[in-house]
Amino acid sequence: MTDAETAAAIDALVYRVKARDKAIRDGEDHPDAEPFALEFLTALRGQGWRPTPAKATVPPLHAPPLADKRSRDEELAAVRADMEARAARDRAAREAMAREGAA
Numbered sequence: 001m002t003d004a005e006t007a008a009a010i011d012a013l014v015y016r017v018k019a020r021d022k023a024i025r026d027g028e029d030h031p032d033a034e035p036f037a038l039e040f041l042t043a044l045r046g047q048g049w050r051p052t053p054a055k056a057t058v059p060p061l062h063a064p065p066l067a068d069k070r071s072r073d074e075e076l077a078a079v080r081a082d083m084e085a086r087a088a089r090d091r092a093a094r095e096a097m098a099r100e101g102a103a
Contacts, residue, residue, distance in 0.1 A: 009047070013040065 020036065023029070 005047070009044075016040075 016036075
């Protein structure tokens with residue numbers, strides 16, 4: 001939503017554009033587009049507007065769980081240890097099944 005000053009500026013510009021368009025349609029003498037645009041920007045600057053460089057906003061990346069508590073190396077070490085423990089359990093289960101089958 002716009003505030004009252006912005007709405008008033010929009011209304012003023014719409015009025016000026018419509019009056020200029022009407023003059024063009026009626027074949028009347030009308031000001032050139034460049035001074036018209038310059039007048040508009042001068043009025044904006046008089047109200048405090050200043051051009052600013054556009055900035056791309058990039059959403060922040062989501063950090064993995066515990067990223068703020070553990071370093072990457074610690075996280076990888078924990079994953080590696082978990083994988084090794086699971087592999088050891090699987091080997092032990094296979095060896096137990098092989099012994100039972102041989103007996």
